Amino acid sequence: MKKVKRIIPKKIGLDAWSKQFQDFPDETIKKYRYYNNNEWGVYLSPPATFMVYGLRELKRLKFDNSFESLRMWGFVFNETERLFRARQINKKIIATMGDLGIVPILVLSFPDCVPFYPECLWWTPFFKESTELLDTASKLGTPEATCFSRVVVSAFHKRSYFPKPDLIIASTGASCDDYSCVMQVVEDMGYEIMWVEIPYRKNPEFMLIKPKIQELEKTEQGFSYPKVIEEYLVKEYHRIWERLFKLTGVNNPHRLVETIKKVNRLRSLVAEIKTLNARAEVAPLPGLEMMTIEFGNLYGYADFDEWLDIIQMIHALVKNRVEKGVGVLKKDAIPIAWITPSADPYLLNLVEEIGCRIVETEYVINQAMVKIEEDIEPIRALARSFINGSLIGSPAERVKNIKERIAKKEIRGVLITNMLGASHCAMETRIMERLLSDVPVLSLDVPAPFGITQQIKTRLEAFVETIR
């Protein structure tokens, strides 16, 4: 690859990216390919490509101007194509729904199996600035005051966002009702589903008798739980393993050990990027890119190896920027925490535009952010990792880390984004506001696509004013 000239880090729009892209040599464009496929695997395209193919919000979004970030965006936006291509080369497509972070590790341990999360399509209406998928979901009977993940119903109906999965593993239980209902609708559409139980973590606070210490376990993030919860999950994961064995005819537990190592490599890189990003004097990466990186921990956007390579590259970029003391936001940007991801990526841009910097996040994917133990039986390690989950515990546990950082004066404000009618938002937000009341907390409902109005901007500005 011809060396792409280094540029001053900043956030740029689509036009500027297109200009930068003109300088890329052909060899660079051809070099990066998903599934190592030489026929159709290229993905290094500027935002304009995806904008032309309908992602209208890219016209107004601002992106990091590094080559590394461009590579990441090209890869992420290419996922639908990638899934169809996977099917064309006889890979098995496994829809893992609802658990956000663990089931794909099991899937990746079987040859030629590609896991993906249909619910990650919840960003699509916003990237498209289109209500079409939401409208289709309504026509198919889903209520409107629910999580945007309801677009999954439309996607299964349309069969044009991912191929018909070879297997659908749907996790439900102590999780949100919205998505559990979405998955039921999918089953009613004629798709066969393997249901998996997600138990409640059951912190001793929600027991009548404080258990003896020897009866309790502690997660990596410091959440206590009775040992039995682990057993429930272990059984469920064994059941998934058996099912995948039946599907592929392969049973090689050693591969799970290897996959965990690989996943840990990714998770530790991302953890380091997060730490560097939060602690650096100047933010080396924008919040939008950071969110995309965090969500990559779930399943590597349907090509885990390529994603790992991308993250290694980004890790080097972030390190380099931090060493040089350069970044994309102003030095005096206000450090805030963000709770629950925004379905509208534009909100992340907006928050930075008004002078904030996201230094801590709780994007309901805690379970995908922690390191998996490598010195115990691998399926048990997965279970123990999942028990860190955001949605299987109380709001107090969700904000624990943020609260600690507020106490250390590392966070000066908290933004909580909600979806109208989503079960966990409705029940948790007010409590979290109370628990974090040492700093200003702003709770926002993410409006429908293209719905961010002046009113929201004004509320954000007032939030910043209050902090200042």
Place this chain on the structure above:
Amino acid sequence: MELNQTESQKLPTDLIGYTCSYIPVELLSATGLRPYRLLHGALGLSQKGEQLVRVDACPLVKSNLGFILENQKNFACIIGSTGCDMSRRFLEVIRLMTVIPVYIFNNPRTQNFDIYSNEIDLMVKELEQFFHRRFDRGLIQRECERWEKVRSILRQVDARRRANPSTLSTKTFHNLVSHYYQGDIEKIKIDLPDEMSYKPRVYLIGSPISYEAEPIIELLEKRLRICGDFNCGLSRGIYINLQEKTIDGLKKAYYYQPACIFKRPNKSYYEWIQREITETKSTGVIVYVLDYCDNFDFEVFKMEKRINLPILKLKSDFSFQNMSQLKVRIDAFIEVLGSLRAGIV
């Protein structure tokens, strides 16, 4: 309907609250306390609950929260399950915002008797220790017999409601069964007035009917007869089929009761209500859906396809602002039922 202060003061102080049909009431009452199912649904209570949760939370949960905030001293503890998400989180809110001890019980959504059974064992252990009681065979048998006797009475009463012609209104049945859910079982009696009706027969399903739902039932029954239901606030709790008066028997009876709609998959819910609709000779179905109740709201579309009868969907946030609009909708529904009977539709 608002629970007034006098009623609130009358509330006993030995209550053990619970939130879900999968929690065996016998085990709760084995503590020596009175099991009180949290089924409140009044606008005032709901608004009180909004101090702690968002406005888009389930109105039943908000009302129960409001009720608990008003009556904290009356509850020794509250037992809840993970069944429906807001209901589980309701317990978390109570624990974090009041001094009431809570216990959250893993009620599997999927077919997983092992988890259920294990969780019952754990709950029993907790209750025994917390209330310093031993749940021996004798105690459990006595509790089973006591509750089974009441359920048997209620089933006999319900048979009159389900009969054709129906001789008991759901309004009366609701008043009676509320005593069961509030643990006030001494008040349950079998001799009730004859309320024979030839009005169109309808079956009621949906979100739980609350203790304060009388006005809406009354309005419906002015022109219809609700002759059966599958609803947590009405007859659902009385059809527990207890074969064996032990903890194991309770596990089986409660786990294998007609399945809640939140179970995954929820096929057996439909099989059950379809059978029930046929058995009760209902000519229409009322689906009562509380605002933001995903478990039912998501299903209405499927219900309309699967249940081959006219459906009246009632949305509610417990306010009675839309009563006149509701009357019009009920009238229209009756017309559809009438047309069907006349073979016009």
Place this chain on the structure above:
Amino acid sequence: MKDILTPRERFGMLVIDEKPDRCPVIPLITSHAATIAGIKLKRYYTRGEKMARAQIIAFEIYQHDAISIFSEVGIIAEAMGSEFAYPDNDLPILKNPILQNSSLDRLTIPDPKKNGRLPVYLEAIEYAYKAIGDIIPILAYVPAPFTTGMHLVSPEKFLVDTLKNPDWIIDMLNIVFEATVKFCYEIINAGALPIIVDPLASGSVISPTIYKEFALPYEQRLIHYLHRYDFDVILHICGDTTAIMDKFPDTGADLISVDRVNMLKAMEKLASKMRLIGNFDTTTILFSNPDDIYALTGKMVEQLKYAHKGYIAATGCEVPIRAPKENVQAFIKGAKEKGWYWA
């Protein structure tokens, strides 16, 4: 059958070699949109907003699968300095080509945001993209350098010089290529997918040798430019292209739109390498009746819809400006009904 996908989703599936709910139906509705929308032709091609609105109205009426931002192929030449006449009720006509002799001094690369009517196109794209770009692809027709070249100098001189003064022609086409790329760049940033049209490279106008020497290389370069973006590129050449059909895969185009050729032959030769677009006779659209058009379209689609790499039901050339609405509707109805893939 009721559509399941939006036109954009349908097109998206086609370009990744998947069968959508039905084959896309994209009659080349360009200036015909003005007639349908009741907008004066001159306004259509001189005001971007009008062009977009006409296309949107046409889409609302016809429910076809892509809208076409286009009026005529002289647009880049005009921005480079050639003079055109603008009749009220007809398309622009070349009046004075910029190059009167063999000097290229007067030739400059235009700024698409300023020169000629290129801004009209860009405005139309922006407008349409904002209005309906989420559900339907916006195709912007870009004349290939060879076709533009023939509008920079008198067509006779151009053709003669391909033999007598080929270097001059090549120098000119290199400049035109730069201008075309610049235009494509802006089209993309505005939100449209450039589709390359090279009607004057048709076998009806030039020989296969001239095509190979003067048209093909620039088509290839342009397509290469668009491939850098990972676009699937459409190339449209009107008229009879039977003689150069073998060369089409060499252009690198992913989709080939053809006019007066035997489609079964085209399928035999090209379908394993390119997706096919075409080729309903536009004279029939103009003069025939809905019943016949419906039947003929259905027959055409049934024959072609299983083309190996995919197929788009289209007219061979632009839908005539004054084609009866009912005829176009009959074409679309026939194509949609017979183009269904999903069970």
